[in-house]
Amino acid sequence: MNELACLVQQTADRLAGRHVGAVVAGLAGDHVEIRGAGRTGPGGGIPGPHTLFDIGSVTKVFTSLVLARLALDGAVRLDEPLAEVLTGASGGPAVVPARGPQPITLRHLATHTSGLPRLPRGMLAQSLLSPNKPDPYAGCTTERVLDGLARTRLRTAPGRGFRYSNLGAGLLGLALAQRSGVGYEELVAREVCAPLGLVDTCVRSDEEQSARLAHGHTPGGRPVPHWSFGAVPGMGGLRSTAADLVVFLRAQLAAGREPEAPLSAAIALTRETRHRVNPFAWTHLGWLGHRLHTQQGGHLQIWHNGGTGGFRSFVAFDPEKRVGAVVLANTRRSVDPAGTALLRGLQNGFATTG
Template sequence: MTLGTAAHADNLSAAPTDAEILNILTDRIDKQQQSVGIVVGIIDANGRRIVAHGHPAKGDPRPVDGRTVFEIGSVTKVFTALLLADAIEKGTLRLDTPVSALFPPGVAMPDDKEEPITLKDLATHMSGLPRLPTNLDPTDTSNPYADYGTAKLYAFLSHHKPLRRPGVEHEYSNLGAGLLGHALALKAGLSYEELVISRITAPLDMKDTAISSQPGWAERRATGHNAALEPVRDWDLNALQGAGALRSTTNDLLIFLEAAMGKTSSPLAPAFTMLLATRQPLGNGGDDQQALGWVISGKGDEQIIWHNGGTGGYRSFVGYRPSTGIGVVALSNASTEVGVDDIGQHLLNRNAPLAPANARRTAITVDPTSYDAYVGTYRLAPSFELTIFRDGDRLFAQATGQDRIEIFPEAEHRFFAKLIDAQISFTVTGTRAGSLTLHQGGRDSPAPRIEK
């Protein structure tokens, strides 16, 4: 019995075969229709390998591969944290350096008088800053960060009143990560992209990781797709590039991951080590921790170090399991709810389940004038709102900084989205809703109506 149990455990921690991975990708793309093209990269005892399925765009017969360029979204945050760690290793910054010390004169930070927001606070999402700035009001919701420049960023910082002091509570903040990238670039006297190239991608010989288009990219770039697998435009992050602006390939991210895992020697080795030396509890009731950039999940042999990402047309996952020496990169050119997180987690730990196919929901017929009761703005978080509006006989929901999505009635006061796995139920008193509840990802998030 002991030998059998040990063999089973070894099998669960072994690197998956190419056939197993291809079966997962085929099911995700061809059966579930949850992407157009997915590329998976694996690092194990035998080196690197690539398994891919699908195409760069709908109607494009070419296959995706390790050289296909994707937006990597919030995986960029690990690069931003690495820039900080590298600067600390070089002696030019400290974790407790106040962010305000890096800004030009006249730019104010929403600091507590006794506890200013530090670089560590930004890198660990403990700054007290909201997920998004409240003055993010894009003129083009299909490219929501494009017109959010430094003037708007500085205006927000000058007027924002924090709800809590830094270091008190973990709150994932795209604003904070973007602000960190901006501050580091100011300190270096370079653009964020120039800083990433000079300190990370050039030393690691990553030739296909950047923000702006690089030589040879035109014929290798994937097209992003929304959850309905319709093509969408790429995102430009302007002042908040450190939160999610990078584009890369699976081949390049495998180079990055090998360096992070210590499988290759690099001048960034001390900085990679520093990323994991600072940890904060995520506060989600489990064992998860927030390191500098990375998220650390699980304990002991099952511990996984990872980050994911998503933009309007892409999903990404990068992670590794120290106990097995296995690393995984997964990139998809569709912004579907299921994404590729479950694939990455499953390939690192067979006990982690793959996401089930979305349940099929059926829309019922209602009088479109009944939609008027739901129209309005609802606050899910201090800087995150959900706006419900009617367009003719159709009802739409639009979250802060995101595209609108159509929602469909499935029962009285209850609606569902087809583009993502999410439902909304309204609490109606009299002739209009006073609140709604967003049902998504196993969570029920209430949101009261606010007057605007």
Template structure:
């Protein structure tokens, strides 16, 4: 690993009171959370700061032992599993994923190139973020009921829209497929092989998918953007490796200590390979499942990390490899906390500004039904508009449902995220098209059904 430069006093973590002020602003002032726990390692210390509560009617303060859904942070564990199986000779980085799948299903190819494990682990497989045949079974959980048979059916008919390995596109489907394939090669299920080869060697006893009673008692309920209870996600066999883990700040700090070399283990080589085996696409450097900051002159990213989100929880883990310091942030509401983690890790990175307050107008609830339907934004992302008890909601593929509020004729806004939607109506007064205004972009989606 690269040599670590000594830290200057200005790079030390803020004290506990300063961190509590950040958390209090999110939870008490902005109403963007219920409970948040921050963990820090480095600067010669290991600290945890918890703030808030388990729920509206549960005043327990979450701490380092509280179990949260960590969502897509699971992906870095899948990457280490891949690297460990490569080191043992069970798989190779450039092995076609099709060879690992039982039943020899059809996997899309393009220009004579097939999808490899490397493509899946670097989000360059050309597979979409999510398949277009997710059924949901009427559940708020968009992954509910998605089976291996549905996966195989999707892979058999999907046509790649670009060359494999040519572009980065974040794909829950791709990493889920990778984890499923590795479990098949190991002859077991994903959680079993992950526990045997990664979780147990790293002594992460509070990290799991199927929760034993001892962890279940410490598991904090999630909350949606309206701070209402949100169910735990069931990602099944297909998406488990992309986001199913539940863990604690204590375990994630221990994980970061292993990743940074503070806690040597038999997995040191595999962990290092997830950081050092990279795919270069122009100026973009892509390790195995890790996200990175911009690279310095010598090509080393300024930080590595990952965020995660479920219906009711958000997560961040990140570390500065040179300074040998890491941060974990886990929260039990569907508001982004990645900016908190990155700000603590790299103080020059600003905290997210509050969402602009918008004025809600009155609209006849009977008119809301004219906006209902499915709107095609891109092949792997459909916005579904529904009306429930006089409230308009939108739900993107693989995302939680979000309430929308009217601010002008045919224009709605989300209260807790900076996003607005404008509808265009047909001659019968029904929505035929919408524009999503978010992150400085205006994205048009046409209606799929009448």
């Protein structure tokens, strides 16, 4: 087993000690290793490259890439007001809250600078009272989400500051789907999956994919059902595999270096937008970014994590060192430390040139 494979396998084995199952992928230049450990669920086997997991908020990166694709095609503008894109239940423009002269734009939604709260109106209290509710988003119909939006007060003026918002990303996915005249899943398939050749990134699994779908679990190991995300899957409704996410990361690493690579222009656009969060961290369209202190190597890390009722995910890369990491687990327990350690190991020991 080569050194990269050993590092990836060790990461998967450590995760399996605290999770029901996990799949880990490491990319270094042209080399890729994917390893799994644990099990997919009760009576299941070892998860592998083609095991499907809920990826939670990593979905937001796909939603923002769709935004970039549509912006380059002229179907939307990054700074187009949400109120001009989002359709209300009556067929007219949706009622979008405001604070100050600057309206909420699509760029604000993708960079978490809209001022919107984290969750749709009415969900926070529900989530606190029922933290193990099987699917807290089950009641998020378009009508209910838009009705709550009309009664929402912004925490800050749009564009003024970073405030992570699942609601904002969900509204972005809904608005883009409405503007395109197709469902969110079909839109992602058309704008991202088809050009990249992703075969298992979806909202709803077909019969064959369902046979490869891992079962989610609580931290105590109890099986829990999947979340649906209702009318706002753009915030966290996608499922994917380590194999697909490796292809996705390869496209991220190719952007800027290979202008003719699939989606290169759209990926570059997602990273051209930058909103400073603090001296070391910022947001792109969808992605979060930071640069380590020089005492830690000064490496660039672009990343996103995710979680649903029974799953956790972490996807990160360094375009300067051409390395990336994917961690998927079917237990509601963070995988961020393992994913971050893997990425730093790749940055420090597997950097490639050329």
